[in-house]
Amino acid sequence: MDYAFLVALLAASVRIAAPLILGALGGLISERAGVFAVGIEGMMLAGAFGAAIGAFVSGSPAVGLLLAVVAGSLIASIVAIAVTIFRADQMVTGLAVNILAFGLTSFLLRGLFGGRAPSIRLHIFGAIDIPFLSSLPFVGPILFRQSALTYAAVAIALLLHLALYRTRAGLTLRATGENPEAVFAAGNNPIRIRQLAVIAGGAIAGLGGAVLSLQDVGTFTDGMTNGRGFLALAAVIVGRWTPLGALAACLVFGAASALEVRLQGFNLPVSSYAIQMAPYLLALAVLAGLGRGTRMPQAIGQAYRVG
């Protein structure tokens, strides 16, 4: 493997990881507050849709980003209401909103434009070279010649790390996922915190979807997240529910996908479909490899009851 190939591969890994990172961070906020984040896939899909439609109709990517956040939070608020107020089963609710998001985006893509899906071609965000840093050898082309939303994804991971471990709000959020009774006793409302966490998570996951449609592909197609939300979920677990761990896990999954894309150019004895399985199998293998060593938030999955 020569140097240029390695650099290109690693740069592609970071680029491909960006939507996963945002999805994983969104899921992490939700799970740290004690709510399983199976619905991340749907929130990302809604975000991808909102971004594409917003940018397509208005011509402005900023409107697209805004709509992505709104769409992700809307799907998340269904989860938030169902699991906190009605105490619905968290995992199956997540599954339900995934189906819902798939249906709604596919339906509206046609319905909003008179029954026929429009052909959406968006200007995708180009790479931004960071002055000085981008000319560093090796790390420059890998880390500092990325697109805006990729930088944003990494920045949000760092900010979330600081917020979770260095602020009072972060402590309260983590405590809500471990011991909501204690949070209640300390004068906070665990239900409200969980609702906000799920919705904030949806907003970030929606942004992750926007990376797909605005930065990677430049259009929207039905079900375009194609399991990325589930990979993000796996990354949360593999990263042991920490932002930096999840970030690292996403980069590994990104590398698997990047390798997959690059391997398709070579004449390998396996077909492209077999190679496409790589990220899913890798996620499964890593999860199984970690085994019982992981410790999830103690109160996750359990509805909180006042009193």
Place this chain on the structure above:
Amino acid sequence: MKDPVALGPIELSASEAGAPDAGALFQRLGAHNGLRATGRAVVAVLLAFAVTAIPILISGKSPIAAYWALLHGAFGSFDHVAFALNKSTPYILTAVGVALCFRAQIINIGGEGQIAVGGLAASWVALNCGDLPSLLAIVLALAAGAVAGALWAGIAAVIRLTRGVHEVLSTLLLNFVGVLLVSEALNGAMGEAGAGFPQSPMFDEAVRLPTLFSGYDLHVGLIIALVVTGCAQFLLWRTRFGFQLRLLGGSRAAAAYAGVSFAGGVIGVMLLGGGLAGLAGGIEVLGVHYRLIEGFSLGFGFTGVAVALLAAANPLAVVPAGLFFGFLQAGALAMQREVGVPSSLVYVIQGFSIVFVLCAIGLDRRWQRV
């Protein structure tokens, strides 16, 4: 017999099974409150239709016209009904498996992958069975589908038991792998040369499922699904294994105290659920398409979960719930043709139905506790 749930709350450590329980999803669902469960399902579905009117309005169409076209499309002629019944068949089979899993608090949402590999295995047998007698070939093909689906689900069960990875995540990830396996086969050894679409050659007449009435497409799969449903009902309520499943679902600690093996239950019910989904995949390729085609399993697994939930995990109730979604799907295609409302509306209705059923279950539990 006393309801196993009434054994009282016993605290379980989260690590006992490697991951926390599924949140007591069906603790209050027994045969004794069928009326309640039916009421819940009907209200949830009606609410789902009401809420789904909003996106229809946003798209500038009339919800009443859309729903009328849906109804007409579903029941308009015997052809339509036959089409809908064929649609319902894989939903019913998959949902029976999901329902049994739910009873043991196992969330098997890998139906899609299990159907895919089941269809793949059944197709392989159908294409390679040579001159076997028709009935034997069909039985072999369907059995191969069931075994493949069972093994596919078994992978998730084994990973859950030995490595503590929750079955929700493993079955979801395996769905993508299973669907890709079908694509791999169709673009390789099993594909039809020069078809222009990833599909296998047509099966011989001899391995196609016979139809029930000559001249109509309705195949015998529906009968198989009904028989399987009856067997599942018997299994759940009248056999030792069924009781063990319900005991595991009610309280893992009580089950352990009674000597019921968690591992055995998980493996058994996952093999069963995967087997039924695999059988559904086999029936779909042998009875509807007469060939393996890419994407034939799309959305079936999740619809199976929706059906099982509407049925409150009661095998017999799966039949009307499965028929409902089958007719919905069939009607939606007609609705798209006739009034131009996209058929993906079905997934909106499905998603909202599940959310409302789950909310109703949660609310019900709350009221009964007070």
